Structures are given as structure tokens and as C-alpha cells.
Amino acid sequence: MAETRTRYGDAVTEHLADDRPVVAVANRLPVQHGDDGWELSPGGLVTALRPVMSTHSGAWVGWDGGAKGMPATLPDMDVRLVPIGLSATQIRNYYHGFANATLWPLLHDAIEKPRFERAWWYSYRDVNAIFADRALAALAEEPGAITWVHDYHLMLVPQLIRGRRPDQPIGFFLHVPWPSPDLFARLPWREQILAGLLGADVVSFHTERYRSNFVRACARLLAGSGIEVRGTEIMLPDGRVVATTASPISIDAAEFTQNATAPGIDADIEALAEQFAGRTLLLGVDRLDYTKGIVERLLAVEMMLERNPEYRTSLAFLQIAMPSRDNVREYRHLRATVEQHIGRINGRFTEPGNDVPVHYLYRGLSQQHLAAYYAVADALLVTPLIDGMNLVCKEYVIVQDARDENGILVLSEFTGATGELPQAILCNPFDVEGLSYRIENGLGLPAEIRRAAISEMAAYVRKHDVHRWVAEQLTEIATRGAKAAAAAAAREAG
Numbered sequence: 496m497a498e499t500r501t502r503y504g505d506a507v508t509e510h511l512a513d514d515r516p517v518v519a520v521a522n523r524l525p526v527q528h529g530d531d532g533w534e535l536s537p538g539g540l541v542t543a544l545r546p547v548m549s550t551h552s553g554a555w556v557g558w559d560g561g562a563k564g565m566p567a568t569l570p571d572m573d574v575r576l577v578p579i580g581l582s583a584t585q586i587r588n589y590y591h592g593f594a595n596a597t598l599w600p601l602l603h604d605a606i607e608k609p610r611f612e613r614a615w616w617y618s619y620r621d622v623n624a625i626f627a628d629r630a631l632a633a634l635a636e637e638p639g640a641i642t643w644v645h646d647y648h649l650m651l652v653p654q655l656i657r658g659r660r661p662d663q664p665i666g667f668f669l670h671v672p673w674p675s676p677d678l679f680a681r682l683p684w685r686e687q688i689l690a691g692l693l694g695a696d697v698v699s700f701h702t703e704r705y706r707s708n709f710v711r712a713c714a715r716l717l718a719g720s721g722i723e724v725r726g727t728e729i730m731l732p733d734g735r736v737v738a739t740t741a742s743p744i745s746i747d748a749a750e751f752t753q754n755a756t757a758p759g760i761d762a763d764i765e766a767l768a769e770q771f772a773g774r775t776l777l778l779g780v781d782r783l784d785y786t787k788g789i790v791e792r793l794l795a796v797e798m799m800l801e802r803n804p805e806y807r808t809s810l811a812f813l814q815i816a817m818p819s820r821d822n823v824r825e826y827r828h829l830r831a832t833v834e835q836h837i838g839r840i841n842g843r844f845t846e847p848g849n850d851v852p853v854h855y856l857y858r859g860l861s862q863q864h865l866a867a868y869y870a871v872a873d874a875l876l877v878t879p880l881i882d883g884m885n886l887v888c889k890e891y892v893i894v895q896d897a898r899d900e901n902g903i904l905v906l907s908e909f910t911g912a913t914g915e916l917p918q919a920i921l922c923n924p925f926d927v928e929g930l931s932y933r934i935e936n937g938l939g940l941p942a943e944i945r946r947a948a949i950s951e952m953a954a955y956v957r958k959h960d961v962h963r964w965v966a967e968q969l970t971e972i973a974t975r976g977a978k979a980a981a982a983a984a985a986r987e988a989g
């Protein structure tokens with residue numbers, strides 16, 4: 496771990512303008528109990544925040560997930576853990592309800608119908624107030640700290656902190672898309688959510704489109720409240736200015752490169768190469784979520800098998816699905832649907848005496864195991880119907896490049912990542928037949944072209960890695976916070 500700290504430390508200080516403490520506020524605390532005791536949990540947000548937490552002091556405020564006996568600080572880091580316990584009713588109403596069955600589908604273009612329940616909203620308000628109280632208590636112990644609030648679970652927190660700490664630098668980052676104002680307008684509590692976010696000095700999104708959707712929602716739904724939009728800034732009636740930015744998140748490219756070349760991975764790769772020997776391997780890696788286009792991907796593979804009988808023995812598709820939110824009915828339904836499709840496809844196309852064409856793992860894997868799968872896959876199919884960013888595609892190009900491979904990345908145009916990785920084979924997953932042809936055509940590209948695309952995408956991801964994202968975010972929050980405090984002091988004096 497000491498070695499890890501040095502690596503992150505070098506990478507972060509290279510970018511970082513200041514080293515003030517950070518109080519991060521996110522739905523979940525980033526630790527879990529593993530075989531060797533408490534460890535950092537996997538997942539996009541933890542990966543993103545880990546570098547800053549290894550070089551900054553501060554605190555992380557989040558739900559303990561019901562875990563008992565959690566350590567007081569992050570393993571090997573100078574960051575206090577501030578655990579919040581939630582009742583069974585709060586978990587049902589705030590988390591499974593408002594966060595995952597109202598906001599998640601609404602913010603993902605309502606591809607599943609959002610459910611609106613007043614009891615869920617009241618619980619969301621209450622739980623956001625608890626998070627804000629705990630963040631304020633943590634801030635009292637961290638003079639000069641920056642507050643960094645994350646994601647759709649906590650959109651009221653910036654305003655709740657602002658009300659009690661007018662001079663506090665506050666940033667908010669949304670990890671999911673922001674839909675068009677027409678869609679967002681369906682939310683019965685839309686003004687409250689917008690006002691909650693406008694408590695921050697900086698509200699950030701992955702892409703320019705989400706940012707501009709948000710600003711347009713403010714202009715339209717808060718018209719008459721005295722706000723004024725000027726470019727990317729929103730002027731509030733009390734004189735405060737809220738900046739909005741587009742800041743695509745990324746991965747720790749150095750860490751994935753290291754995973755791809757670590758001792759031990761060769762044995763994993765060899766085992767997989769043997770398992771899929773003589774077959775072209777297509778791979779999907781996702782949380783099992785209806786936004787990820789897993790069904791469309793399966794149907795596209797089915798069409799390929801239908802059109803090309805030789806593929807039935809020469810091609811394999813492996814879907815690795817991480818269990819997710821199985822307390823929400825849409826997710827249980829999705830799992831059943833995915834497993835039905837897999838059963839049907841294998842039933843139709845497994846040739847006697849041969850392996851099945853579709854392989855399926857329903858579990859989380861270690862980063863190193865995942866790297867081995869990325870290394871051997873001839874194609875990664877990233878086909879979300881909508882996805883704020885998507886980190887899996889960035890992980891794949893880094894591992895492929897580190898292993899000098901020439902796999903293809905088939906990437907949905909409805910991911911945030913699409914704007915950053917134009918060398919991918921872009922696809923529209925709603926057009927399942929078109930998707931099946933895109934995959935086929937991609938597999939037919941000459942090796943040098945595929946290799947060049949991987950290498951260009953990897954170079955981009957290495958340059959725009961998560962360390963740079965963290966540094967830019969914190970610098971922006973600190974700068975904007977200082978400006979706001981100076982403006983407030985001037986208003987008071989004058």
C-alpha cells in the first residue's frame with residue numbers, strides 16, 4: 496500500500512494546484528469487508544476519488560451500507576470515514592425508491608418509466624438533510640476544506656450546506672447524464688432539485704450536452720425566480736454565481752497498465768486463451784443495468800450467428816455482469832430477461848460436440864481478472880442505450896495497448912465516452928441489425944488499422960486520466976469558491 500501511495504502521490508501532485516483538505520460526500524463509503532479485512536471497494540466513483548484521498552487529508556461522508564465495525568480512516572490513508580446509518584424504511588424509500596426508481600431512470604432519458612412516489616421524495620429530503628448535517632460536522636473539523644458532493648443521490652446537499660456555510664467552497668459532480676429539459680420537467684420536485692444543486696459554486700457534468708441541458712432546465716423551470724443565465728454561468732438573485740462545467744471523468748490509466756502487465760496475469764491470460772482457443776472472443780462487461788444495452792447486444796450476436804453458420808463454432812460471446820440493485824423490480828426483471836435470451840441463443844446455436852456460443856458470468860471480478868479478460872477479447876461490445884460516461888471502454892483500450900493487442904472497441908454513440916474515443920467503431924444499439932453488421936465489419940478490419948485505433952485511444956486516455964480530472968475539478972472548485980467569497984465580502988462591505 497505504501498508503494499501505491501507514492502504512485503498516486505506523484506501523479507496527483509503533478510497536476511494539483513493546492514493541497515487543502517477535501518470533504519467528499521457520496522452515497523456510499525468506499526470500503527468493504529474482504530478476505531483480508533477492510534479494503535477499498537471497487538467501482539467507478541471509488542476509483543475516481545482514490546487518488547485525491549491518498550494525497551489529501553479530509554473526510555468521506557457516506558452510507559455505511561449496514562456494515563458494522565468499520566475502521567475510522569480509509570485503509571492507509573489520512574481520510575476519516577464518516578459513516579451514516581440508514582433505517583430499513585430510508586433504504587427502501589430514499590435509495591431503492593427515489594434514487595434508483597425515480598431519478599436513475601428519469602436522468603437516463605426515461606428509458607424505463609420513472610416512478611414518482613411522495614413518500615420516496617420525503618425520504619430523499621430527510622436523508623439528504625442527514626448527509627448535509629454530517630458533512631457540516633466534518634467541515635467544522637477541517638478548516639479550509641473543499642466540499643465535493645457526488646451524484647444524483649445527494650442533489651439537495653449543496654443548498655443545505657450553503658444555507659449554513661455561505662462562504663464554503665462547494666463542488667457537485669453528476670456521474671450520470673442530465674436529460675433534456677422536457678424530460679426533466681416530468682419530475683414533480685424539479686424546482687427543489689435545481690435549487691439544491693445551485694447551492695454549489697460549480698456544478699459539473701461529463702459532457703457539454705448534459706451541462707447545457709441542465710442550464711436550459713434552470714432557465715426554463717426557474718424562470719421568474721430572478722436567475723439569469725450568462726454563457727456557462729448562472730447568476731442568482733442573491734448575487735451568487737454558479738459555474739457549470741463539462742469535465743469527462745476517466746480511469747487510473749497507470750494502474751490498469753500495471754494490472755495488464757503484473758506478474759500473475761500471464762497465467763490468467765493463458766487459461767482464457769486455452770478456454771477460447773480457435774474462437775474469436777467478443778466481450779461485454781457491465782453492471783447488470785437496463786441502461787447498458789445488454790439485451791440489444793445479445794440480439795445482435797444472435798443475428799450474427801443466424802446469418803453466419805460458421806460463427807456458431809468460431810465465435811464466442813462472453814457477458815460479465817456485475818450484480819446490481821436487485822432490490823428494484825426493473826433490475827430483477829432485466830436479469831431474468833438476459834438469462835432467458837442467453838438460454839434461447841445457446842439452445843438454438845450450440846453445435847453438437849462444441850462449446851456454447853454465449854458465456855455468462857453473473858458476479859464481480861477483481862481488477863486483475865478483469866484485465867485478463869480485456870487482454871484476450873478480440874472485441875469489446877459497449878452498447879448502452881444511454882450512459883453518462885462508461886469507464887469500461889477506457890479500461891479496455893489501456894489494457895489492449897499495454898499488451899500490444901489489436902482488439903476492436905464497438906462503442907455506442909449514446910455514451911459520454913463517444914466524444915473522446917472517435918476511433919472506436921461507433922454504433923446505434925437501438926438498431927440491432929445495424930449493430931450486428933458493425934461488429935462483423937469491425938472484426939474484418941486489417942490488424943494494423945485496429946492496432947492504430949487502440950493505440951490512439953489509449954494515448955488519449957493516458958493523457959486525460961483520472962488524476963487530471965480530479966486536479967481540474969478541485970482547482971475549479973477552489974478558484975470559484977474563493978471568487979464567490981471575495982464577491983460576497985465586497986457586497987457586504989458596499
Ligand code: ADQ
Binds near residue numbers: 861885
Ligand atoms: P457505472 O454505471 O457503474 O458508473 P461504468 O462507468 O462502466 O458504469 O463503471 C463500471 C465500473 O465497474 C468499471 O470500473 C468496471 O471495471 C467495473 N465493473 C463492471 N463490471 C464488473 C465486474 N463484473 N466485476 C468487477 N468490476 C466490474 C456510473 C455511470 C457511468 C460513469 C461512472 C463514473 O453510470 O456512466 O462512467 O459512474 O462517473
